[in-house]
Amino acid sequence: MSLKGKAAAIGIAELKPWKEPPPDTTPLSLMARLTAEAIADAGLEKKDIDGFLVGMPVADPGFIYPASAAEVLGINPRMLNIVDIGGASPAGMIWRAAAAINAGMADAVLCIVADLNKAGDQKVPVISVQREFEAPYGNIGANCGYAMIANRHIYEYGTEPEQMAKVAVDQRKNALKNPLATFNDKPLTINDVLNSRMIVDPLHLYEIVSPCSGGSAVIVASPEVAKRAKNPPAWLLGAGEFSNHSSITYAPSLTDSPIKPAADAAFKMAGVDRKDVDLVCPYDCYTITVLVTFEDAGFCKKGQGGPFAAEHDLTYAGDFPCNTHGGQLSFGQPGLGGGMSHVVEAIRQLMGRGGERQVKDASLAYVNGNGGIMSEQVSLIMERRA
């Protein structure tokens, strides 16, 4: 059993994130706009959508959510579900959509996320075990866990602050060519990153995503439906998913992440080599996340993510194009739309719609979705056929 070549992404929609959402905006109003735009982009009609995968908006959560959202959008799906694996949810939707299509349970699946970031700092873990054993010590929010991963990585491998900062710097160069990116007005230097405020040692402000409001959508379709799509399809070649912890405290390792089994599974299914990949879109909630992904996805040796980032040009014009939309570090993190931004960018590049930041002859992309504190991992390999 394999999902190789069994479904393709044929339509995308993505909003420019807002730091402050427009008044009277709701997650469902954003989803309505995204649904219309994604269907138009694919060249389909609303009645063609018969599968529905949705992320739970933090700003408007509810039980039995998918049917209520589908009802608002006027979609009557043969398959509907919520995907709840944190920032890995969008990447997780893509292979779940392909699996449903491959099983004959749907032909065109709308994968959609939208959320509003409400100002305020009353974050409390939603997981009861973490309320009990993490929150009393101040392990609240994602910053702390990634900082501890970074400090352990520095201890084990000698990773340097400049190497981590390079990720934010190169991705900013990409963002300067992305009209939808939140931070696309001025370049960033390594000194800018290292001189920005220390938030959680060793992570500086510019190494940490900025929460925003927004959303995005992708339509995944069967080969039959893909034939009448407006865009060149971006085929799913391989997928892998893995989780081995929720809180990073109880992970088997802080530095060997569950990305490795997810990526190995995806490459095995796709039957392609790492060296054939034209661009990578790794989840980048923090700079350290990208270095660990380079290692565990097999693009460099374990522990060498820092030197690898320093030695390669990660821009759209470089020798190892990475997060050509700017990554979430420069695009912004509109809730789950942050995770979807990597998926959308890979599809956009494979469709040849990268504009000024188009990677030349991009035909094979690696995407990683990451949830929680490196807890849920989804790797995807997507291809544009010649």
Add this chain to the structure above:
Amino acid sequence: MSELNRGDYRKPLPKPSPTSRPFWEAARRHELRLQRCGACNHYVYYPRDRCPYCMADKLEWRDVSGRGKVHSYTVVRRASTRSFADGPYVLAIVELDEGPHMTTNVVASPESVKVGMPVTVFFDDVTPEHTLVKFKPA
């Protein structure tokens, strides 16, 4: 332990479950007790109903040494919640000599904390009814 009797303490407090109550009750007595599996001999933290390694129904409460080392840490200079905004604090993962990892605070000057540093447990009675398990340099 009730949320009501928290006095001036504003940070989040643990709300014990039936499974975890013996851990927190021991902490109140200034004892560090963990579960150990009678089938596979693993020490287990946080408390469980069945051993997460072998699923055996043989978890027994044992006193442990309270010694360990800093597996990793961070100095939180800007907290995500207002209740922790009262100055930098050291959040750490401590690897106990018995094996399990614990989320905790190392109470020491932030500059002195290093990965691999030996630490020893102490009990912080944050309210008359709540004791947190923290560590200090050994």
